[in-house]
Amino acid sequence: MYRVRFNRSHPEYVEVVLREGAGPLAFAARRWVEESLGMVVISGFCGIPVYVAVGWYSSDARMIWAAIGIVVALGLLANFFVLLYRAHQDVYRLRFSPATAPDTLTVVRAVRADPPRPLTAVHRIRIEHKVTLSYKADREPVAEEITLHVPVRSGRRIRPAKLPSGTTDVAALQQELQQVLAPAALEVDLVVERRVEAQTFGGHGGSTGGGGS
Incomplete structure (x- = not known):
């Protein structure tokens, strides 16, 4: 399994790598x-x-x-x-430049990069973490879905990116992304939603209930 990582090897920008390698x-x-x-x-x-x-x-x-x-x-x-x-x-990388105080976002897709856009065009960044818990007493997680949203005020829409579940520490991702974007005063929200699967007569579960934090 791959995981989301920050690429700081380039002196001119910082990249959030959402998907590794393979072309379209x-x-x-x-x-x-x-x-x-x-x-x-x-x-x-x-x-x-x-x-x-x-x-x-x-x-x-x-x-x-x-x-x-x-x-x-x-x-x-x-x-x-x-x-x-x-x-x-699909979005493969988010590139923020310059590296020390980003004011520009470039969306890198499979084989091309979108034109750079000012960070002022980005409303705010939101990480959604949906967790489905077991209906059993232990309430162990049985499924999760992590999505990164980058809503923009103008220009081409940025498709929400599904992040790898099970390997992505969403709290750490939010904190590091917030540190990168702090000079631009761009907020990074983390929304966690937990729901318990419903017990069926056949012993299999389905999602029900809900809650956010």
Whole structure:
């Protein structure tokens, strides 16, 4: 598992590294392989009207199998391009410059960086930490979700970044980010929400309740 880290190796800026390494093509290819089986099933199911129409006009089994193959192939291709688009939109790094007293933010995506924007265009930074606790008496965490929001007053919207759960100390992240941005007087909020999963008759849980701090 990777973790969010601060890169201070460059003399001109400080980077918050949200995602390591791989470019969008590798990311999309990996996700495509992971999701390919499910996409085959979904595409095959959605293509039922096509198979019925082909079977209506032809009783040749080869025509029906050819239709199935075409529908599944189109579904897999469409899914790959959707994943590739998402990879291009995902935020990999937040770059603050100059390093000593930042007044500029540059959003680094998969293979490109957005134009620098003044930190005055950023409303404030918010870290949301949602924790789901077990319904059992021990109330042990069973799931968590960490999201970094960078809302802006103007310009291109910055997509919320999902951070790695289980390896990211959100309190430490907030404190270090606040120290970096202190010269710009930009606030970094940490919002923690805890909820207890609901016990079902089958013994499995679902989220319910809520609370924030």
